Amino acid sequence: MSSGKVEDGSDDELQLSSVALEALNSFLVEKDERHKRFADLKATLEKEYEERQKVITMEDFEEDWQQSQFWYDPTTAEMLAEEILDGATEKTLVGIISAPSVFVKIQELKAAGRIANSIKVRLLEFDKRFDLFAEFTHYDFQYPLRLPSELKGKFDRILIDPPFLSNDCQTKTALTARWLMKPWVAPTVPASTSHDNCGGNTAEQSPTRIMICTGQVMRELVEKLFRHAGVRATTLEIRHSKGLSNEFLCYSSFESKRIRWEQ
Structure with missing residues (x-):
């Protein structure tokens, strides 16, 4: 009977040529490689995302008293960050000079979504440990x-x-x-504006905003140096994480709900 030959012929038809088999194997290898590359890429992106979520805090930086480093406590750093950035937009450029604890707090607030990432803030600081931030300038x-x-x-x-x-x-x-800032313009407060409700209007009327945190003993000199910007001593309480024996004041060119000039 011829049935055997037919079956043999069917087997031959089902067999792939060596060329087709090689092409199939090559396709499967490339497919596996693509899957591996995608898995590696996904793992890399997930790791980078996790790294981006890690927030650097001032606990990562030990104070060096020989460099006169005294970090603000977290509450003070956050308060100063909020005041200097209040009303800032993506067109506003903010400089933090020799106050890294405020700058780091700003990064924390950005990571938490409480401050827009589009607000530009630069840190000018002597300590080169902070050069891990792209915004650092020595x-x-x-x-x-x-x-x-x-x-x-x-x-x-x-x-x-x-x-x-x-x-x-x-x-x-x-x-x-003075060199860094746009022209200093002292805030103007309308004569009809009372001290109790001037807080939110003064900052809007002044195109520049200046805050200086330093010892009470420097008051006369600070107010003289920044007189043209309308800077005066305020009643804002400044606290440091490990305490400080010198009486500290916040000097400001503006008033707000929390900042009041000393009378």
Whole structure:
């Protein structure tokens, strides 16, 4: 009977040629490689996402008292961050000078979604440990104008904590602030505006915003150096994480619900 030949012929028809088999194997290998590349990419992206979610805090930076480093406590750092950024937009450039605890708090607030990432904030700081932030610029008050030329006259707001309670340090940091900022304009408060309700209007009327946190002993000099910007001592309480024997004041060019000039 011829049935055997027919069956043999069917088997031959089902067999793949060596060329087709090689092509199939190549396709399967490429498919496996694509799946592996995708799995690796996904794992990398997930790791990067996890890394981005990690928030650096001031607990990661030990204070160096020889550099006159005294970090604000978290409540004070957050309060100062909120005040210097209140009303800021993506067009506002903010400078934090020698106050890394405020800058780091701002990064925490951004990570938590409480401050828009589009707000531009630069840290000018002597301690190079903070260069892990892309916004870091090395700053030494002994050379007040040794800074990138593109920063001159670009800042709308400045918060400063001069590292030393000396006339030299205070004067040089004030020179830095003047060089960095847009023209200083003192806030104007309408005569009919009472002290009780002036808090939200003053900041809007002033195109610049300046805050200085330093010792009470420097009050006369600070108010003299920043007189044209309308800076005055305030009643805002400044606290440090490990305490500080020197009486500290916050000097400001504006008032708000929390910031009031001393009378």
